[in-house]
Every structure is written in C-alpha cells, then in structure tokens.
Amino acid sequence: MPSTLTLRRQIRSVRNTKKITKAMELVSGAKMRKAVAAALATRSYARCAWDLLAHLSSRADRALHPLLAVRPIRRSAVVILSSNRGLCGSFNTHLALKGIEAIRRAREQGARDVDIITFGKRARDTVARHGYVINADFVKADITNSITDISGIIHMITRGYSDGSLDRVDIVSSTFVSSVKQDIEAWQLLPLNASLGTARGGITQQKAEDRDAGKADYSQFVFEPSEQHVLGHIIPRLLETQIFQSVLETEASEHSARMMAMHNATEAASDMVGELELSFNRIRQSAITQEIAELSAGRAALEV
Amino acid sequence: MHLSIVTPERIVFSDEIEYVTLPTEEGEITVLEDHVPLVGILKPGELIISRLSETIPLAVSGGVVQVRQRVITILADTAERVEEIIEERAEEARKRAEEILAETNFDAIEYATLSAKMEKELARLRVARKWRKGSNVGYRGTLE
Numbered sequence: 001m002p003s004t005l006t007l008r009r010q011i012r013s014v015r016n017t018k019k020i021t022k023a024m025e026l027v028s029g030a031k032m033r034k035a036v037a038a039a040l041a042t043r044s045y046a047r048c049a050w051d052l053l054a055h056l057s058s059r060a061d062r063a064l065h066p067l068l069a070v071r072p073i074r075r076s077a078v079v080i081l082s083s084n085r086g087l088c089g090s091f092n093t094h095l096a097l098k099g100i101e102a103i104r105r106a107r108e109q110g111a112r113d114v115d116i117i118t119f120g121k122r123a124r125d126t127v128a129r130h131g132y133v134i135n136a137d138f139v140k141a142d143i144t145n146s147i148t149d150i151s152g153i154i155h156m157i158t159r160g161y162s163d164g165s166l167d168r169v170d171i172v173s174s175t176f177v178s179s180v181k182q183d184i185e186a187w188q189l190l191p192l193n194a195s196l197g198t199a200r201g202g203i204t205q206q207k208a209e210d211r212d213a214g215k216a217d218y219s220q221f222v223f224e225p226s227e228q229h230v231l232g233h234i235i236p237r238l239l240e241t242q243i244f245q246s247v248l249e250t251e252a253s254e255h256s257a258r259m260m261a262m263h264n265a266t267e268a269a270s271d272m273v274g275e276l277e278l279s280f281n282r283i284r285q286s287a288i289t290q291e292i293a294e295l296s297a298g299r300a301a302l303e304v
Numbered sequence: 305m306h307l308s309i310v311t312p313e314r315i316v317f318s319d320e321i322e323y324v325t326l327p328t329e330e331g332e333i334t335v336l337e338d339h340v341p342l343v344g345i346l347k348p349g350e351l352i353i354s355r356l357s358e359t360i361p362l363a364v365s366g367g368v369v370q371v372r373q374r375v376i377t378i379l380a381d382t383a384e385r386v387e388e389i390i391e392e393r394a395e396e397a398r399k400r401a402e403e404i405l406a407e408t409n410f411d412a413i414e415y416a417t418l419s420a421k422m423e424k425e426l427a428r429l430r431v432a433r434k435w436r437k438g439s440n441v442g443y444r445g446t447l448e
Binding site: 222 | 310368377
C-alpha cells in the first residue's frame, strides 16, 4: 500500500498537469475560433471556384491549357498537410496514415514514381519514419494568412503538372465539419475531373437539376475574350484557391482536434485526482483507525 | 435570374435580379435574362445590379464571371457596396500606392502587385464618387 506522502505527491502532480491542459484547452479554443472563422469565410468562394473548375474541365478542350491535360499516370505526387505541433490526439497520425495509403494506392495504379510533398512537421516526421523518401517539405507557418504563404507548393505542383513531370496530384487534408468532427481524406486535385466534384462530398453541393441543365448547353459556352485566355487566367487561380482552402480547413481541424484532446486530458486528470483522493482518504482513515485500536488496546492492557 | 457575388471573405450578394452590368476585360457588358452561357474575366471597375425599382452599385476589383442559363456566379477578388467605401480612405490608399510606385525601384512582381492595387483603388474611388448621395441627380434607386 502506498504511503500517504507518495499519494499526496501524486495528487499534486496530476493537479498541476490538469492546470496545464486546461490552459492549453483555452488557448486552442481561441485559436480554433480564429481558424474556423477563416476557413468558413472562404469556403463558399472555394466551393464556387471548384464548381466552376469542375464544369470547365468537363466542357473545355483539354488541349487548350496544360493544367487541363490528362495523361497516363507515370509519375504522381501526394501532398500531405499536417500541423507543426503535436498534442492534438490522433489528428496528425491519421493524416500521415492517409498519406501513406494514398502513396500505396498511387503505386498500385501504375505510377512508377510517387513524389511525396509535406506541409507541416508532424506528418513529415511520421512519413519519414515509415521509410518513405520525402521529395519536398515546405515550412508551414503556424497560421496561414494569405495565399502567398503557400505559393511554394502551388508553384511546384502547377509547374510539375504543366511541364509533364507530374501526371497526377493528390492532396491529403482534413475538412472541418464541427469542433468534434473532422474528415481526413485524400482527394485528387489534378487532373481535373468533373465527377470529382460530387466525389468530394462536402465541397460541391450542386443541385442535380442544375448539373443536368448545364450538360446540354456547355458545349456552346462563350469565352470572353478567348477560351485560351480565360482558361489561362482562371485555372491557376482557382487551383490556388482549392489548395489554400484545404490548408485553412486543416488548420481549423488541427485546433479543434487539439482542443478536444486537451479537454479529454483535463477530464481524465479530474477523474484521476478523484480516484487518488479516494484512496488517499482510505489510507488515512485506516491509519487513524489502526492508531485508535492500538491506543485502546494499550489502555485496556494497563487497566487490567 | 439569380446572381451571386462571392469574394474570398464573404458572400456579398445572392438574390434574384433583373439584369447586371459588369466590367469585363473586353469592356462593359450587361447580362439580361436568357443570356448565352459565358465565362469571362472581370477587371476593376463598377458593377451595377438592377432589380425591380432598385439599383445597387458595387466596386469590384477583378475576378471571374460565369453565366449559366438562369444563374450568374461572380467570383470577385473584392466587392464592396458604395456605402461601405470610405472615400477619404480610398483616396489615401491610392495616394500611398502612387507614392510607393513613384519612389522606389522594384522587381517586376512587386511592380505588378502595386499597379494592380492602384487600379483597384482607382476603381473604388470612381464608383464611390459617382454614386455618392446627392452627386447623382435624377437617380431613382435607393441607397439605403
């Protein structure tokens, strides 16, 4: 049986940990609100942009823009987003595992080389530990404010795809659903594919009638000034928007995952303190009982 | 006809309208009911929404417009209602951009960014001045 002293020490240490996790919960709560507001604000823009991209890619002549090209897949890239810091439960592990799954799938589908691009320290480390060679790692700031913060990745992907050194690009990211739910998924960014819009679930929610109406008349779409000029102008920007949005969503998910993890830790610490206090009291009481028993036994011996 | 104007920050407008006038790279166009499907590039300038007895002017700074049968979607970089533009501040921003542009040497990217900013501020100012209350005689719409 542990002594009351060791128990008291344990209780104190658990209480201290609880204070820390509580503080971290509050901090990530504040960060989460900011990150969620940023992600939600641009979400409808990103959805409209994806919608437009999906439509354009299904109707436009794919020879008109290098980013619209579809080639047999020889070399593919997987971009894995994650956070820089841990203590957010299984969030980063899930991202990394989804990433590895995406890499394997790309190999199975005939890609000879799979480039691994990471954004965020955590998944980078996990993927590297699994023995994969990371081709490029971009340094992620803790908060991504503007699209220029991710221009490196964008440049690498679009250039690679345009000059034919990449035939497919997948992104592994997390979509913020609510503070207790985040969807981690791997999705195909390039080649653009109209059916992906619906496959990506949350991102396009287009009415079926709208889509059917579109089918009939997209062949005679008017581009102003010219199809080539319009596509050249908008496709890179719409792609940028997609990548930017998934970074924002991943950040919002990260902070909510951390808040939940810290919340759970605080609760676990409370439970633990309760249990420790119970056994502390039991030991104390049994010591007192024993002392009284000894006292009265001693007195009884004297009286006789 | 349904029009939605979306910027990276928010949904600026989403409602039924009669027609809309847009500044495209090719010049100003007005989109009425049953317009042919169209995809075009917007440049900084003035966008006018008309519906029933109301005219809503906005300042936009470039973007993309997509017209589908009865749905117009505008993905704008920024879009502001006239009431939201504070003229003094817009003027200040324009001056600042102009000064920086005149003073320093830049590489091509910085120069392009700045002159795009100039163009945008100029468009805002133009729209704000034109639609400012009292300055447009015979204007029948409401500015709230």
